Amino acid sequence: MPVAIITGGARGIGRGIAGELAKGGWNLMLNGMRPANQVQEALTELADFNVSVQYCAGDIGVAADRERLIKTTVEKFGGIDALINNAGITSPGRKDLLEAEEDSFDRVMAVNLKGPFFLTQLAARQMISQAGNAVGFRGTIVFVSSVSGEFVSTNRGDYCLSKAGLGMATKLWAARLAEYGIDVFEVRPGVIRSDMTSGVQEKYDKLIAEGLTLQRRWGEVEDVGKAVRALVSGQIPYATGQVLRIDGGMTIRTM
Template sequence: MSKTALVTGASRGIGRGITIALAEAGHDVVVNYARNREAAEEVQAEVTKRGQKAHLVQADIASTDDRQRLVDEAMNAFGRIDLLVNNAGVAPTQRADILEATEESFDRLISTNLKGPYFLTQLVAARMISQGNHDESKPKIVVVSSISAYAASVDRGDYCIAKAGLTMLTQLWATRLAEHGINVYELRPGIIATDMTGGVKAKYDKLIFEQDLTPIKRWGEPEDVGKAVVAIAQDLLPFSTGQVIDIDGGFHLRRL
């Protein structure tokens, strides 16, 4: 029997890469998207092409009602959730120095990138506990953060704070859910080729290929993150929880 994954922000970028990788590994997927149904339908087709089922759910994870509906629809479609991937997130509408940043931007980033995953995890964890746990299907939760969790960018302060909050979110849920056999992991992607980074491609090309930003001299791809999620989904890290997994080409290394 196929396991079921719920992936937020699954229609594009990293979420798309994760969803397709999970389908290739034999998972049915709840494909959550906020606005772009056409992109979500393309992902659905990719999942179906790989012999798995995909159920589309439009929901804004910043909304209490939408989060509840997302979980309800996932359960109605598949009867259980074996893996939650908290991936959905937004970039600042406009990069602004923290001396000039607005509360409106801060509230938007925190609501979507931190509050949403925190309370969606609460809802899904309750379902995971109630549906039972056995050796063949130990539920897991993945939180996709960023190198911005610890690398300060003063023109994206709200984004960095939200991502840093995901680190503690992971530790809290890992601690609370361990007694129920539910492991929780934080993935920290580095510079990944997505729509979100498309506008700063020239900047990062220079940093990666000319200024030695990362030991591995290439852009990351959504598939790189997808492979890490598959490893977790397949229970290849059974004695780890609360663990940070860097997917950043070695950006996190301190070098002389």
């Protein structure tokens, strides 16, 4: 069975991705900040699809935790076929640009941009070694970003910058890894119903009803999960480096 690492994989969008990959027969290594006993329910539900599901707690903004995640995955499963860079945090306090603080900025960048960049470096090295030892090896790396990489929120400048940076990271890694048969994609969700958006449900209920999205409903975590499953399963070939927007038409400008 192929093996995927999903950061932030036990909740929200990451949980939706994990569910779809488990349905597709992928063994999973999930990562998150919570201790293992707090994610056991999710792990048990995923294992019901007759796949192996492991959990490695850690902060992807910390180098030692990234290294441990890759090492643990290889020890448990023997290799890595896909890395889903999903973990992220919102802007602490959602402060206006004129009030933004460096400590918060550094924390958001560490988790949302630096962490995925250097975790990809580690995973890519492992995939390259596998490609050298297995004919026909195919690796996939997915960066889960956000429409906030395009839309300005002046009370979440650090978050917007971090998500915009993932777009360039996708292109950089796609260019660097193409020779090894490793595809790299960006999945850019819009307004997705999850624990991260639970506090602004009323706001977006109104905006969606007024036409924020062409498809007048919330996006669901399963919508993102199905897109990622298609990418890692090779159902969208000859497209490395591209962006797949899962936003219900939110980014289409109309008159």
